[in-house]
Amino acid sequence: MSTDTVAPSLPSPYALSPEARELLFTEARTASKFTDDPVDDDRLRAIWELFKWAPTASNVNPLRILYVRTPEAKDRLVPLLAPPNQAKSASAPVVAVLALDTRFTEHLPTLYPAIPQLKDAFEANPELREENASFNSALQAAYFLLAVRSVGLAAGPMKGFDAKAVDAEFFPDGRWRSILVVNIGKPAPDAWSTRLPRLEYEQTVQLV
Amino acid sequence: MSTDTVAPSLPSPYALSPEARELLFTEARTASKFTDDPVDDDRLRAIWELFKWAPTASNVNPLRILYVRTPEAKDRLVPLLAPPNQAKSASAPVVAVLALDTRFTEHLPTLYPAIPQLKDAFEANPELREENASFNSALQAAYFLLAVRSVGLAAGPMKGFDAKAVDAEFFPDGRWRSILVVNIGKPAPDAWSTRLPRLEYEQTVQLV
Numbered sequence: 069m070s071t072d073t074v075a076p077s078l079p080s081p082y083a084l085s086p087e088a089r090e091l092l093f094t095e096a097r098t099a100s101k102f103t104d105d106p107v108d109d110d111r112l113r114a115i116w117e118l119f120k121w122a123p124t125a126s127n128v129n130p131l132r133i134l135y136v137r138t139p140e141a142k143d144r145l146v147p148l149l150a151p152p153n154q155a156k157s158a159s160a161p162v163v164a165v166l167a168l169d170t171r172f173t174e175h176l177p178t179l180y181p182a183i184p185q186l187k188d189a190f191e192a193n194p195e196l197r198e199e200n201a202s203f204n205s206a207l208q209a210a211y212f213l214l215a216v217r218s219v220g221l222a223a224g225p226m227k228g229f230d231a232k233a234v235d236a237e238f239f240p241d242g243r244w245r246s247i248l249v250v251n252i253g254k255p256a257p258d259a260w261s262t263r264l265p266r267l268e269y270e271q272t273v274q275l276v
Numbered sequence: 277m278s279t280d281t282v283a284p285s286l287p288s289p290y291a292l293s294p295e296a297r298e299l300l301f302t303e304a305r306t307a308s309k310f311t312d313d314p315v316d317d318d319r320l321r322a323i324w325e326l327f328k329w330a331p332t333a334s335n336v337n338p339l340r341i342l343y344v345r346t347p348e349a350k351d352r353l354v355p356l357l358a359p360p361n362q363a364k365s366a367s368a369p370v371v372a373v374l375a376l377d378t379r380f381t382e383h384l385p386t387l388y389p390a391i392p393q394l395k396d397a398f399e400a401n402p403e404l405r406e407e408n409a410s411f412n413s414a415l416q417a418a419y420f421l422l423a424v425r426s427v428g429l430a431a432g433p434m435k436g437f438d439a440k441a442v443d444a445e446f447f448p449d450g451r452w453r454s455i456l457v458v459n460i461g462k463p464a465p466d467a468w469s470t471r472l473p474r475l476e477y478e479q480t481v482q483l484v
Contacts, residue, residue, distance in 0.1 A: 081322035083428030088296035093329045114289035116481055120474045121301045125435040127472040133481045141484040203414050210418030220291030227333040264335040266328045273324055273341045276349040
């Protein structure tokens with residue numbers, strides 16, 4: 069090959085290494101089937117130690133996690149999932165039920181000590197509180213998924229489950245409310261479906 | 277120092293490098309003040325080329341981005357922000373208005389070709405459609421923030437703005453609805469406040 073057919077080496081726009089971009093974004097995929105390799109406590113904690121730092125509005129941090137790992141606990145969860153999802157979670161060594169804490173405001177004096185009136189402001193406005201809990205717990209769910217990938221595991225997030233039944237089974241006091249179920253583990257060789265398309269840049273981005 | 281005071285070298289639970297963990301999570305901070313360094317089109321596109329791959333439920337991808345970069349456009353946006361946020365955005369070389377596409381269902385035949393009935397299912401159920409758009413656009417907003425950090429820039433996400441006024445000013449046809457404003461650029465030396473606390477692992481995680 070003649071050297072003048074080689075494209076000039078442009079500086080990369082990324083500060084993140086190619087390996088990290090592949091691990092988190094470009095090569096990462098939603099897994100549907102897992103190996104039997106167990107996931108230990110250290111790795112579950114490492115996920116949290118990473119994603120906890122990513123930002124939420126007013127630092128409210130409303131996301132909570134229930135890790136379902138024992139066979140007994142999985143037997144309680146799996147029947148509450150949509151039928152096409154049951155085999156996926158049954159094969160996962162650990163399944164995270166991500167939930168929002170409906171009483172997240174109790175922690176605001178700890179989380180935002182400079183603004184002590186924040187707790188009362190949220191508690192006086194149920195609509196604001198609900199909107200805030202929903203939005204910020206979803207932000208944190210996304211950080212969580214990338215943190216799972218950061219510990220070298222595959223994540224399989226699923227919206228298809230009976231949230232009311234999951235809450236009744238695992239959160240009977242009504243404080244936590246489930247928002248997403250995430251299968252976690254080493255992906256099996258046949259864990260992947262065909263990658264789904266994305267929209268084009270011009271369909272989703274405007275510049276003024 | 278005697279070698280027997282050195283802790284044993286345990287294997288890291290992370291597949292992501294220390295540098296990447298710092299860039300995205302552990303050392304990254306919400307910036308409030310920026311240098312004048314411009315942010316070029318290539319970098320704005322690189323953000324999108326990364327975060328677009330992270331998952332959404334049913335692959336709906338409802339997030340849209342308006343990059344506000346010209347002085348004229350910034351003059352239209354800044355007065356619609358909460359007063360404490362105006363100087364932050366005024367100093368940022370580019371400000372992203374993240375929005376959800378209220379008609380995201382139109383793209384579902386492209387995004388999920390294997391299930392052609394998905395579009396009709398969503399369109400027949402306004403509550404499901406709204407919940408789906410809200411949840412998934414928030415997931416994508418989180419991916420976006422980490423992608424900004426991936427191109428070596430600081431992000432300053434803000435919920436404090438007049439969303440109705442921003443929508444009227446920039447999205448008058450009513451299709452896009454703003455959910456978050458994000459200042460983007462190189463952080464100024466005095467860009468940072470004290471880091472806010474996080475909850476403890478035991479307060480937020482349960483294992484069964």
